[in-house]
Amino acid sequence: MTADGQRGCKYGCLGFGTCQRVCPFDAIHVNEKGLAAVDRDQCTGCGKCIAACPRNIIELIPASSTVQVACHSRDNGREVRANCKIGCIGCRICEKVCPSDAIVFENNLAKVDYQKCTECMKCAEKCPTGAIAVTPVLVH
Numbered sequence: 001m002t003a004d005g006q007r008g009c010k011y012g013c014l015g016f017g018t019c020q021r022v023c024p025f026d027a028i029h030v031n032e033k034g035l036a037a038v039d040r041d042q043c044t045g046c047g048k049c050i051a052a053c054p055r056n057i058i059e060l061i062p063a064s065s066t067v068q069v070a071c072h073s074r075d076n077g078r079e080v081r082a083n084c085k086i087g088c089i090g091c092r093i094c095e096k097v098c099p100s101d102a103i104v105f106e107n108n109l110a111k112v113d114y115q116k117c118t119e120c121m122k123c124a125e126k127c128p129t130g131a132i133a134v135t136p137v138l139v140h
Helices: 018-022 048-052 077-083 093-097 122-126
Strands: 028-030 036-038 067-069 103-106 109-112 132-134
Touching: 018 028, 018 048, 067 109, 093 103, 093 122, 122 132
Parallel strands: none
Antiparallel strands: 028 036, 067 132, 103 109
């Protein structure tokens, strides 16, 4: 049953490891939750996983960034809520609180403009579903 995924959200990771198999740097693995996870230390940004992803949900995020929209659903808020507790519901609160206008909406989904983002984290703090995630940056 892969037409709409093994999960309720048709925009979610299938967990089949296509991205993992094409990564020449051993930087992406399917974790215990069945989701692709990137090892930022190993990733070179080659984009092979992006090209291989059958759902087109992998995106290149600057290594220095600590904020990302962890949802890829383009459904309306009601549909998102029916399938996911942490999906973007298109409320636009993040857009309203962002002092640098770094949040834009496309197809019911928040997107971060990393050129404008100052990492203030207001978007993540105010997101009612937690769809905007704070990811730790590993410092060596």
